[in-house]
Amino acid sequence: MSDLRKALLPITTFVPMDIKRLFRDKVAIFFVFVFPLIFLLIFGSIFSGDNNVSFRIAVFNESDSEIANGLESQMIDNDFFDVDEEVTTTVQANEKMGRGQLDATVTLPSDFGHSQEGSSGPSGNIEITYNQSNENAGRTLASVLDSMMNEVNSQFVDTSVPFTVTAESTASEGLTQFDYTFSGILGFTLLSLGVFGPTTVFPRLKQKGVLRRYKSTPLKVWQFFVANVLSNAFVGLLALIIMFLAAVFIFDLNMRGSIINLSIVVVLGTILLFGIGLAVGGWAKNENQAAPIAQLVTLPMMFLSGVFFPVFLMPELLQNITRFIPLTPIIDSIRLVITENASLIDLAPELGIMIGWTVIIYLIAFKLFSWE
Amino acid sequence: MSKRDTKNIVTVKNLTKTYDDKNVVDGISFEVKKGEIFGILGPNGAGKTTTLEMLETMREIDGGEALIAGIDVKKQPNKVKEIIGVQPQTPNFEEKTKLTEIIDFLASCYGEKVDAKEILKSVQLEEKASSYPEQLSGGQRQRFSISTALVHGPKVFFLDEPTTGLDPQARRNLWDLVKQVRDRGITVIMTTHYMDEAELLCDRVAVMDEGKIIALDTPKKLIKQLLAKGFKKEQHVEQADLEDVFIDLTGKALRE
Numbered sequence: 371m372s373d374l375r376k377a378l379l380p381i382t383t384f385v386p387m388d389i390k391r392l393f394r395d396k397v398a399i400f401f402v403f404v405f406p407l408i409f410l411l412i413f414g415s416i417f418s419g420d421n422n423v424s425f426r427i428a429v430f431n432e433s434d435s436e437i438a439n440g441l442e443s444q445m446i447d448n449d450f451f452d453v454d455e456e457v458t459t460t461v462q463a464n465e466k467m468g469r470g471q472l473d474a475t476v477t478l479p480s481d482f483g484h485s486q487e488g489s490s491g492p493s494g495n496i497e498i499t500y501n502q503s504n505e506n507a508g509r510t511l512a513s514v515l516d517s518m519m520n521e522v523n524s525q526f527v528d529t530s531v532p533f534t535v536t537a538e539s540t541a542s543e544g545l546t547q548f549d550y551t552f553s554g555i556l557g558f559t560l561l562s563l564g565v566f567g568p569t570t571v572f573p574r575l576k577q578k579g580v581l582r583r584y585k586s587t588p589l590k591v592w593q594f595f596v597a598n599v600l601s602n603a604f605v606g607l608l609a610l611i612i613m614f615l616a617a618v619f620i621f622d623l624n625m626r627g628s629i630i631n632l633s634i635v636v637v638l639g640t641i642l643l644f645g646i647g648l649a650v651g652g653w654a655k656n657e658n659q660a661a662p663i664a665q666l667v668t669l670p671m672m673f674l675s676g677v678f679f680p681v682f683l684m685p686e687l688l689q690n691i692t693r694f695i696p697l698t699p700i701i702d703s704i705r706l707v708i709t710e711n712a713s714l715i716d717l718a719p720e721l722g723i724m725i726g727w728t729v730i731i732y733l734i735a736f737k738l739f740s741w742e
Numbered sequence: 743m744s745k746r747d748t749k750n751i752v753t754v755k756n757l758t759k760t761y762d763d764k765n766v767v768d769g770i771s772f773e774v775k776k777g778e779i780f781g782i783l784g785p786n787g788a789g790k791t792t793t794l795e796m797l798e799t800m801r802e803i804d805g806g807e808a809l810i811a812g813i814d815v816k817k818q819p820n821k822v823k824e825i826i827g828v829q830p831q832t833p834n835f836e837e838k839t840k841l842t843e844i845i846d847f848l849a850s851c852y853g854e855k856v857d858a859k860e861i862l863k864s865v866q867l868e869e870k871a872s873s874y875p876e877q878l879s880g881g882q883r884q885r886f887s888i889s890t891a892l893v894h895g896p897k898v899f900f901l902d903e904p905t906t907g908l909d910p911q912a913r914r915n916l917w918d919l920v921k922q923v924r925d926r927g928i929t930v931i932m933t934t935h936y937m938d939e940a941e942l943l944c945d946r947v948a949v950m951d952e953g954k955i956i957a958l959d960t961p962k963k964l965i966k967q968l969l970a971k972g973f974k975k976e977q978h979v980e981q982a983d984l985e986d987v988f989i990d991l992t993g994k995a996l997r998e
Contacts, residue, residue: 376853383850387843394838578834583890586798586828587851588820 380589384597389604401566402605403612406559410552410613414621417551424450425473425511428457428466435483437492437522442478450514467500473507474500476515491526548621553705554677557697559609560636561668561677564602564643565650569664572651576742585741595648595736599641606640607633627707631714635707638721639700642728646696649735655742671697696731699723751776751811751898751929752797758805759792759953767792768953769806774898779920779930781944783937788950790933791831791902797931798828798900811897824852827896827928831903833887835875842871845890852894865889865919881912881996888919892928899923901932905939910988915996917943 392398431442445451454472457463466472475498482494496515500508575581584594610633617623625632646667654660674688675681675697681689692698699720706712706720714721752774759767767789774780782790795801797808799819808815815822835844842858849856862868865885870878878886884904891899901920905913920943924930934940940947941961949957949964957964 379850379853379855380847383847387839387847390843391836391838575836579830579832580834580836582800583828583830583833583835583848584851586800586823586826586830587848588823588853589851 377593380593381597381600384594385601385604388597388601392605402563403609406555406562406609406613407616409558410555410616411620413551413555414548414617417547424452425507425514426452426454426471427511428454428463428472428475430460430463430475430477432480433478433482433484433494434480435492435494437483437494438478441483441518441522444518445476463499467504470501470504473504474498474511476511546622546624548617549624549709550680550705552617552621552623553701553708556610556613556636556704557639557675557701558672558677559613560606560639560643560700561671561697563606563609564640564645565647565664565668567602568598568644568647568651569654569660570651570657572648573654573657573660576654576740577656579742581741591736591739595732595739598648599644602644603637603640606644607637610636623708625708627709627711628713631712631717632704632707634714635700635703635717635721638724638728639704642696642700642724642731645728645731645735649731649738652735652739655740671695674698676701694723696724696727749776750774752780752931753809754797754806755808756806757793757796757803757808759789759796759801760804765953767796770950770953770955771806772948772955772958774929774931775946776929777924777927778945779924779932779943781940781947782931782933782950783935783940783947784933784950789953790950793950794900794902794931794933798826799823800828824894825897827891827894827899829888829891829899829901829904831906833883835887837876838874840872840874841867841886844875845893848890849893854894856893861889861893862886879912879997881908881915884908884912884916885919888916888923892923896928898929898931901930903933903935905934905936909997910985911992911994911996913939914989914994 392402427445429442429445431438433439446453446455454466457466457472457475460475463472463475467475477497477499479495479497482496483492484494485492496519498508498512498515500511572581614623614625614632618625647664650663650667651660654663674684674692675695676692677697681692681698684692703712703717703720703724706717710716750773754773755771756769757767757771758765758769766787770789770793782793784790792801796803797810797815799815799822803816810822811825813821813825841862845856845858845861849858859868859871862871865888867878867882867886867889870882870886875883875886888901888904904920905916908916917939920930920932932944944961946958946960947964948955959967
């Protein structure tokens with residue numbers, strides 16, 4: 371056998387063995403494939419939902435006029451309003467608004483819809499009260515009711531309105547909240563796959579003396595690294611496929627970019643994140659050493675890289691820092707491929723940061739690795 | 743070279759290992775002849791395992807030198823790794839991995855492809871080819887571990903306390919295996935706590951204490967030397983001991 375084939379033999383032998391081993395291990399399957407899916411289902415249903423905004427309101431109809439009753443029943447039937455019919459007094463309503471359980475209270479005064487002295491037809495004024503902390507909802511509600519009243523007005527006063535606004539939803543073609551969330555969920559999955567796998571497995575193998583046996587053979591550290599990286603990249607790709615299919619079929623993910631670009635980004639991201647796990651797990655002598663360091667590395671990344679909430683909500687200074695955290699370019703490029711059909715050239719800055727990190731992290735991992 | 747059976751395959755000169763200014767292995771020298779079973783005996787902390795690990799390339803050699811088949815262990819550890827086989831004290835393997843897969847992988851570490859089933863057959867484990875190591879009994883695991891340490895046909899085979907924790911049947915089986923390894927022309931270097939084991943298996947033994955070799959010879963000669971000093975053992979009239987009773991009652995067949 372040639373020297374090259376001899377050097378590659380441990381790698382080509384290890385990878386299929388390692389993958390088969392994964393599929394025999396129910397616990398591993400749960401953590402690698404099922405757990406991310408559950409995570410996807412939970413987060414997916416939080417963020418996909420129906421996108422209609424609805425206001426939780428209490429309605430006090432003090433008037434007996436036909437118009438007031440009609441308006442009340444319209445509000446109860448309308449999806450736009452979520453009328454809380456349990457609230458019967460102003461005190462109750464104020465309490466619920468204070469707790470954030472109600473957005474606003476709508477009052478139709480007793481003279482609403484009756485003809486006032488000196489006027490030709492019925493008139494009235496709707497009173498809206500809302501909590502100070504909920505000003506946005508209150509104002510939006512006011513303008514919604516205002517436009518409802520315009521409709522009513524037009525039935526009493528014959529006017530032709532010269533300027534109008536029509537709004538039409540483009541929901542069918544647009545991106546949903548889920549399309550943005552998916553990249554974060556996928557990033558989180560790759561992070562836990564890459565970091566929590568090796569940081570639990572390698573210290574355990576060291577304690578059992580399994581890696582020590584490899585040390586007594588001519589197997590080189592780089593061969594062991596490459597073999598593990600390839601096997602993990604394959605698993606990462608498989609996790610991507612499963613989550614992608616679930617996202618498309620369950621949550622109607624809008625995939626605008628190329629699957630190949632997405633796969634390239636995912637494989638590069640997997641290799642990078644696995645390097646972190648390899649550095650920590652390869653350094654630690656036992657699980658007690660590895661676990662806290664793994665948490666210390668992953669938790670800030672999860673919170674600062676836009677897994678749970680968008681980076682643009684953070685202060686500018688923090689945003690500049692998060693850009694350079696290893697997980698951020700991974701999540702960003704996944705999102706750019708899915709939502710904007712970004713090409714690999716468009717992704718050059720993100721890929722550049724990823725490759726830079728990969729080199730640094732693997733150099734550290736190589737330096738810190740020990741078989742025992 | 744192979745015809746000169748008395749040729750030394752391992753030469754150790756002034757081998758030293760220092761931890762915290764203390765020499766746990768203190769300048770020991772010895773030779774191991776090709777094709778023999780060489781035992782290193784001694785109480786806990788005598789430096790047996792450290793000595794073995796330095797020869798196995800698993801521990802840095804702090805002083806002196808060791809040659810295996812003419813190769814300097816300190817200078818060319820990678821070359822030494824290719825001609826030695828190592829049986830660890832507690833043989834463990836990755837779980838959920840078939841025995842044949844483990845053999846294939848360990849052979850690949852030496853850049854070799856082997857017939858895994860044939861290797862399993864040599865240690866009577868051919869029926870376990872598709873089992874996982876965690877499904878094996880202690881004795882089976884020992885046998886399997888030995889077979890994996892020999893996948894590449896090494897010249898020297900190291901065993902560290904191979905029978906600790908095994909039942910009498912499994913111990914006897916392992917002794918047979920070690921003899922078979924020797925009969926294949928592989929030199930065996932082992933440590934042990936059990937004197938009966940050393941007396942029965944080893945062609946020569948080195949007795950270590952506090953990092954030094956305090957005696958080195960064949961078991962028979964060491965006993966003769968002791969008797970020559972006028973040592974008398976309390977006389978026993980029985981021609982058997984409790985272990986003989988145990989084996990007689992339970993048979994020699996291996997239990998798994």
